[in-house]
Amino acid sequence: MKNWIKLEFPGTSVNVGFARAAIAHFAAQLEITLDELEDIKVAVSEAVSNCVVHGYREKSGNVVIEASYEGQRLEIVVEDFGHGIPDIDAAQETGYTTLPEERMGLGLTFMRECMDELYLYSRVDEGTKVVMVKNIPPR
């Protein structure tokens, strides 16, 4: 059976905690461990934080999250419609950040570590979409 949800909310920091809690609740419909849920919370938190800090830096806009599962494959898509990433290869290097005073440049690294697959799409002045997949082992 395929199940899915779609969330849309303003890209402000107060919604980061809501987003990870909501997606964790959705993922909890699967046979999932607490450690796997924690991984999902970290990945969603990083993805939505990036939308707020980088996507909507000096502007406002919405974040859209679509989460779905079929069998034990969970897919989470986090999208903003903000600035976009000029150099997508550089952005994926560990430690890369445009805000070195505040950020560690570990957001994408954390997402990769916590999920099984990660795909990043971005266009300057149009936005950024990150697609993350976690395969939950059958139990």
Added chain:
Amino acid sequence: MVRFSVKVVGQALVATLDGDLDLHTCPQLKDALTEAFEQNSQAKHLVFDVRHLTFIDSSGLGVILGRYRAAQERGGKLFFVKADPRIQRVLRLSGMHRIAEFVDSTAEALDRV
């Protein structure tokens, strides 16, 4: 939401964290730690009691790392008290386990400085 207290014990700043530390909640902690550092020139070590910390991501870690850099300039060390396995995993992913010491109590941290 995160609740925290910051106090000075000898040459250490001891911060007790309770709740989720993320992009939204970390600025409050950053301001409190920065102010405590500026007002207490003898403080050089950082002790984070994380037994009640329920979540941390790279935003929260960034605040801790930033204050650790200030502590390093004073010759200070970084300690985490009672980090549970999930918090330890995030600390490991960030590489912070290489610069921090993990202890079971604030007293143990203070003994090691």
